Amino acid sequence: MLRFLTILTVILLTSLPARAEEIVAGLSQNRVSITATFVGSEILIFGAVKRDSPPPLDLPLEVVVVVEGPSAPITVRKKDKRFGIWVNTDAMELAAAPSFYAVASSASLDQSISTLEDFRHLISVERSIQISDNPFNIDDPREFTDALIRIREKSGLYKRLEKTVKLTEDTLFETRVALPANLTEGDYRTRILLTRGGDVTSEYETVINVQKVGLERWIFNLAHEKPLIYGLLSLVIAIAAGWGASAAFRMILRT
Numbered sequence: 001m002l003r004f005l006t007i008l009t010v011i012l013l014t015s016l017p018a019r020a021e022e023i024v025a026g027l028s029q030n031r032v033s034i035t036a037t038f039v040g041s042e043i044l045i046f047g048a049v050k051r052d053s054p055p056p057l058d059l060p061l062e063v064v065v066v067v068e069g070p071s072a073p074i075t076v077r078k079k080d081k082r083f084g085i086w087v088n089t090d091a092m093e094l095a096a097a098p099s100f101y102a103v104a105s106s107a108s109l110d111q112s113i114s115t116l117e118d119f120r121h122l123i124s125v126e127r128s129i130q131i132s133d134n135p136f137n138i139d140d141p142r143e144f145t146d147a148l149i150r151i152r153e154k155s156g157l158y159k160r161l162e163k164t165v166k167l168t169e170d171t172l173f174e175t176r177v178a179l180p181a182n183l184t185e186g187d188y189r190t191r192i193l194l195t196r197g198g199d200v201t202s203e204y205e206t207v208i209n210v211q212k213v214g215l216e217r218w219i220f221n222l223a224h225e226k227p228l229i230y231g232l233l234s235l236v237i238a239i240a241a242g243w244g245a246s247a248a249f250r251m252i253l254r255t
Helices: 002-015 115-121 141-154 215-225 227-254
Strands: 021-027 031-034 041-051 061-068 071-082 085-098 101-105 158-162 166-168 172-179 186-196 199-212
Touching (some): 061 166, 071 141, 101 172
Antiparallel strands (some): 021 041, 186 199
16 A cells, blocks of 8 residues: 555656746845835736746747736716716726726736636736626626726826837846826735736736835824824814914015
8 A cells, every 4th residue: 555655746746847938037126115206107017938858839928917006995976967067977896996907018018928828817907907796787797897907097097008028038037017106005016927828827026115204104004094184184284284374375465
């Protein structure tokens, strides 16, 4: 019995595919600080492919890079013109949608990864959006997800950066992802995937931390942890600003 188990273990181990390619990668920065003068940032993502054996020559190597911001539920509303007035007609609740999403690839995305692998690894932005239970009056849920993608693409929050990953001699790669000024605070999941023939052969993951600092952090914490004090302070500042503007205007009129 022991001999049989030993032989079975050897067969199973030898039948497992060897990991011929592995990603060795890094980022220009792992932390982004949001200040009052923050106008955006750019992350350089670079690395190399480590191999234990010569690469296959029949299938080209492609690299896909995904940067995904924190996800949160969101309601997408549809507007129609009724009696000359634009009104909300239908609405759909999305269980989770990333606040920021960028996918870069060395070739076109369709060429870099297959549809099956896209479903498995959730690469494209369409796969990253989770739809909750749909209302019965929604005939086409994709109409709402497409609308959200269009809106966030215009604001620079969703990016499809095809053919922007520079791949040198099937070994070295690099790309740059621009982060806009209107970032949501949190951890930005960063993934790098190697593919051959549309299939993922290796994956590497790290995190970019985006955080408010300085006065912005103090105001953010005050608003969320002590909303009453924040409200009173805002009221005092508004009254002081109004009184100061009124006093300055009176002085100008007197002169």
